[in-house]
Amino acid sequence: EAxxxxxxxxxxxxxxxxxxxxxxxxxxxxNLYWYRRxxxxxxxxxxxxxxxxxxxxxxxxxxxxxxERTGGTYSTLKVQPAELEDSGVYFCASSxxxxxxxxxxxxxxxxxxxxx
Amino acid sequence: xxxxxQSPQSMFIQEGEDVxxxxxxxxxxxxxxxxxxxxxxxxxxxxxxxxxxxxxxxxRLTAQFGITRKDSFLNISASIPSDVGIYFCAGxxxxxxxxxxxxxxxxxxxxx
Numbered sequence: 001e002a003x004x005x006x007x008x009x010x011x012x013x014x015x016x017x018x019x020x021x022x023x024x025x026x027x028x029x030x031n032l033y034w035y036r037r038x039x040x041x042x043x044x045x046x047x048x049x050x051x052x053x054x055x056x057x058x059x060x061x062x063x064x065x066x067x068e069r070t071g072g073t074y075s076t077l078k079v080q081p082a083e084l085e086d087s088g089v090y091f092c093a094s095s096x097x098x099x100x101x102x103x104x105x106x107x108x109x110x111x112x113x114x115x116x
Numbered sequence: 117x118x119x120x121x122q123s124p125q126s127m128f129i130q131e132g133e134d135v136x137x138x139x140x141x142x143x144x145x146x147x148x149x150x151x152x153x154x155x156x157x158x159x160x161x162x163x164x165x166x167x168x169x170x171x172x173x174x175x176r177l178t179a180q181f182g183i184t185r186k187d188s189f190l191n192i193s194a195s196i197p198s199d200v201g202i203y204f205c206a207g208x209x210x211x212x213x214x215x216x217x218x219x220x221x222x223x224x225x226x227x228x
Contacts, residue, residue, distance in 0.1 A: 043159070106161075
């Protein structure tokens with residue numbers, strides 16, 4: 001069974017440009033999460049989808065970030081326009097059970113974003 | 117939001133040594149998770165703890181859920197080179213279903 005995949009693995013863009021990150025969860029997983037780790041800090045929650053609906057987007061930093069999960073399969077996270085402080089590693093995770101907090105979240109390898 | 121403090125931040129040990137790291141919080145967590153991140157990869161769940169006082173092992177790894185529900189520790193016995201990586205504690209934020217709060221991580225380096 002394929003794990004969580006993310007694309008691209010790395011992205012280097014200039015301040016002001018737009019970047020779109022993609023996440024393909026494990027097949028059949030209704031729960032999809034986005035997290036971010038800024039250099040040297042903890043991994044922080046961004047948002048949680050259940051199928052195509054946003055269950056919790058309390059961690060989204062600001063309105064420059066837009067996450068979608070049309071059709072309830074893969075998800076995209078767009079940053080527009082990108083700022084220097086958006087640099088970091090963006091992780092996607094998925095899980096199968098209703099989000100009761102005890103199911104295992106399987107993480108993808110992350111997208112390393114560098115904004116210059 | 118809730119915060120998790122991990123210590124130490126980094127460790128340099130020799131192969132064969134035992135390792136201990138811990139995680140503390142000022143607030144209660146009802147579940148404690150320990151993840152490991154290998155270079156270039158995403159975090160992988162090592163151990164999950166669901167009850168205060170619970171002691172759980174996974175091979176050479178042992179983790180405990182503190183009685184106060186505000187701390188947890190992870191021990192690795194007889195370290196090997198593939199133990200290198202960053203270890204994170206995490207837990208679902210109180211009042212949420214699955215929004216994980218992570219610690220800042222402990223970076224482990226193992227020398228031969």
